[in-house]
Amino acid sequence: MKSPQILLLLATLLSTEARSPKSSLISLPRKHAAQRKHHAFIDKSTVAAHHDAARTVRGGGGGEATMTNEMFNMVKAVVGVGVLSLPAGIAAFGNAPSAALPAAALIASIGSIAAYNFSLIGRLCAITGASSYRGAWEKSVGASTAWIPAVSCVVKTFFAILAYSMVLGDTFNALFTTVGLNVGRQASLIGLTVTVLLPLCLLKNLSSLAPFSLAGIAGMLYTAVAMAIRFFDGSYSNPESGFPLDVAKSLRPMIGDKGASAVFSSNAFILICMLSTAYMAHFNAPKFYLELKDNTIKRWNIVVATSFSISILFFIGIAAMGFATFGGASNGLILNNYSTKDSLMGFSRVAVAFALVFTYPLAFVGCRDGILEMLQVPKEERTDAKLNTLTYAILGFVTVAALTISDLSFIMSFGGATLGNALIYVYPAIMFRSAVKNMGDDATTAQKLEVYLAMAFAALGIGMGGIGAKMALGKLK
Template sequence: MTIHRFPSCSIALAILLGTMGATASSFLMGQPTIVTTSPASSSLVTTAPNVRDVHAGRALRNALNVPLRGGSQHRDLKPRVRASPAAADGEPSTSSNEQTIATATFNLIKGCMGAGVLSLPAGVAAMGDVPKAMIPACAIFVTLGTISAYTFHLIGRIVQVANSESSGSSSEAKVTSLGQLWDKEIGPSTSWLITLACFLVCYGTCLAYSIVLGDTFRSLAESAGLKGMLASREANVAVISLFGVYPLCTLKSLAALKPVSIIGNIGLLTTALVMTIRALPGGAYSAASSATNYLATLPLTLHPSFGVIGLRKLSSTLVLSSMAATAFLVHMAGPEFYQTLEKRSIKRFGVLSTLGFSSVLALSAYMMCVGFLTFGGSCKGMILNNYSTLDPGATLCRFLMGIALLGSYAFIGNVMKSSFNQLIYKGKEITDEIQKKTTQALVGTITALALVLNDAGFVVSFTGALLGSALIYIIPPLLFLKSTKRRIDNGSLASTSTLKIERFWNRFLIVLGVFLALAGGSMTVVNSFFPHLL
């Protein structure tokens, strides 16, 4: 194994800044092709939540806007937001529930940035163990990030159309979720697909959390000097599930978990800082460094490795492509982001989409590059697993992550249970006994899988390939095509050459999404379980 060091931060920043120039965000800022009346600003009122909230972007954002899979907006635990009849009058809103562009951008970043970002270095390692592997990696990341921003913005445009078409209707007709958009454009008979997608996203996220929690507390146990069974991964997964995850998932009120948001944000920033310091030339994980004995505590499979394999086949890029889908997955909350945007308009929503996704792209790509340039081809599916248990900086990061993920599990688990009950019981009354059995079944199966699977990167990549591709590249374009065709047929939308080009582009995105789902999922399995075939 060849161990070599590079000026990590300098290379990472140079490549990142170079590839960021390729981001084509101008189309997000322009006027949309959709021809409608101008959107009206609306005041917002709340109504009692119901089982349909499983479909809502609010429901998923409550789950995804949590630390290390996004920070939690705990005021979002209030009942869902609906537009009031004032929207029909075009009166400006003074509702405190509305978000400025700055606030919405911050929430969008929190919704995307999570534990998945710590798997990205492994996505680059799947492509090769030389620094130039970051060039195609960043190119892929920028391209898919730009497409993700476009489809997120596309959702806002479709919601704006739905708002204008229901301007004379009651507030109940206003679209506040992706499920409602599906009902309107596709039909309610298949809306269970959105519920299923929500359930599977949450289930995959919880599984990744359980794997990471097992690794995290195993490392913390080793840092504390524990040995044997107490420091085994399996024992930590079981104990955390029994005494941490399960009790938290049975909570009826999540108000006590508010500090988790702050801990998660601090944890992610601390991790980025520690990774940057450790990546500096001559740093603690450099073969030339004699300041620490960190490398001596690690098996050879975790040592920095460069130049042994070189660049792999082009098909290996599908692993990172799948992970990228998870990194930008906030589209289920798209309708709510649009509805709660202060002085909402397509142009302002374009600004939000551009700022939010550009920030996520820059931060995620930076951490991806820094992690890869520290460990190269040996990057694990959870990059913190590469750092020594004697490393105080890494230990601090693990501690903050462990606390944040436990709290986050409760939010994700709550939506997971709700969507599961909606699929199985279809609107019937959910008793406490049903909730208890559902919690036991879901936590039990997730724990069993976490004991068998030990690679969080595989779960992140596989979830991104199947569900991320559907929610980012397939569902928004499908809704757009249905919406524009319906309005072309009824004469409310002119079939211009620009619209024809955009409709063709969206058909291409659907094909791309299907390809990334099938090929990306297959390549993820091969990379994780049959790497000798690559």
Template structure:
């Protein structure tokens, strides 16, 4: 659902920049880092998105097409942000907006990025509570320590607060490989359980599953395509592919072409490879989870697997370890966004009372995580309200604004006019998906 919702959406570079000089990355290194930045907890809600479309296996084909289109448009939005950065000479999402669109409305992307970071932390807390409570279920421990809310509270006070209070998060960067391996294991696990039929009728684990798999008879391709649930899937995809707040950082760290000294073509290659690779991983988890449980897919697909499933236990342990090490980095993003909006007064408070600042933010995140139960709804609502703006609308507006202000040349020729048409199309597309997605999620 953040790397979301969210996903492990903030990579180790944010921690390293606190103590080290930025090192330029090759195309391969940048692509790997981008995949790590995109692929995360957000993919765990995708089967729920397909289930919102239809309970029929026929929903798989249109869902795969939507995933491909979402990857393409997300990559294009990522490239547009880089173009806006180069046109304005700025290196943050908010500053690029202020210089290319409007200084008076710069709070709009700032608030969107703040809300995205907050929802990322909330989603992480929800996943930790769900997964650890299921891991503890076979032990028959008292609810006071093994219930979902108790786990969230204990993890926040005993584990997350000390980690988020560290003066430097650089030591956590070494655990980035752990997150990558955990995501690949979860992907392989979901596909394996789909293929071995353990949760099908007569399967060895179906009786122990929280909800029996349910599928509907085929209803026709047109009925599937016209399902209002498509907006839910698109919203979750917007959250899953959301890494655009880091586009300026990736551009800054990408090594230029040694022949031309420019980065634009290299950045396009990184964006296409990164988002397409992430789309492939998302497709495997999405299809594998849905074809295993059908309309019974929960907002967090790992909740569908039996507590006695040993491979599911390892999958939950993997995501817990990954999220625990990634949480402080996502929290750092939240803290930065809060301080950017509060200005000098907020910075003074954070410097004078850093622990109070950390406790206040964690308390707010934890309180919301207590109340919210369905990660799929959170991911879909976040994607509809924030993801569509940050991925589709804002990048197009920033590039067109830079062109209008003369910061970059107007598009010329057939290719330039096509690019202009796509940019114009992205604005109503993002706004429309956002409105429809929010309405559908709140029903």
């Protein structure tokens, strides 16, 4: 469990020179710009931007968010519905309680690497003066290929709202059963989509929904506590009595003999790739960096390290408690394993459903606007009629996909193996390598050495992604 601290410390040390007046992340032009045209960032069109960026690196970038607010919002962005699928990730390779130990180590290690790359993206914004993920790519790698991360972000957002729809279908199905109504999963999802999600997604101003997203953290915290209570009170310890009799046999606790050593199975890559989806918030890193008040690299690294550490604890708690309770039977949505007559877990379903219903439109708009950006539709041409038509099309497609696919763990693992790994590990390394190369002699020794670290993580991401995608597809069959 020492690896998270080591990696986060390494990230901080490597950025130390960014805090020194003699070697900041932005190397201020000491010569005339005409003598340095080979530097991609120092030309006639960007000199002013980079002076602003230099001030940002040293703090005073214009953001108003305190470190505490940033940490809260960052945890809220990282800890999402994906955490509820992690017990199934452990069940992919083990079924004995001890399998949770190496799983916790994986969760912490992957989380630490994700934190490093999240920090790296913010520092890339300091280097390039970019204000978005795509912008960082444009100003480091080049505008001609900026569509690559843009498309990846859109598709990854699509996977997110697909996961939301799947969870809502299962959750409302269980809630209807709790109150004595026999409404199937398909009917629940279709009814919810038509009567609630569609009207919310058609709203043109979503600012009134933002406060409801706070319920997400409260719901996850309650869920973690409730799962711990059910594990320690033994309500589900006997699959032949009590609450387990209220669920399908395949969802009842199944404890076997595949413990900690089972992590060496190739099936462990299922969990690893699910984590790439669970920790995925990196396309918002520029926004967080620019919003931070007095956004020096030191303050930025403290915010990222603290936020991801809290998220890691959330992930370990829910993954370990869910898996320890149900073992190899852990479902892709762990709440499905709990009885609909279990009032304690019933409140958890209500909290998760409430949070998802009101955060769904926020994620949906991100996907819809991303598609419009990809299609290069000018803002003045984005009429209400066009927005509504695109909303119908996207929501219809998502709903059909959610009705067809019932295994949330597949969406989490396959999405993480492909787009998650690219956005977390591969793209930031490519951008940082290009940024340091473009800085030429102004790049510090630490930055040049850090390129090797970033590229090593990129190679790791590609390797994990290839194996994980194969394992996820095999699991689907």
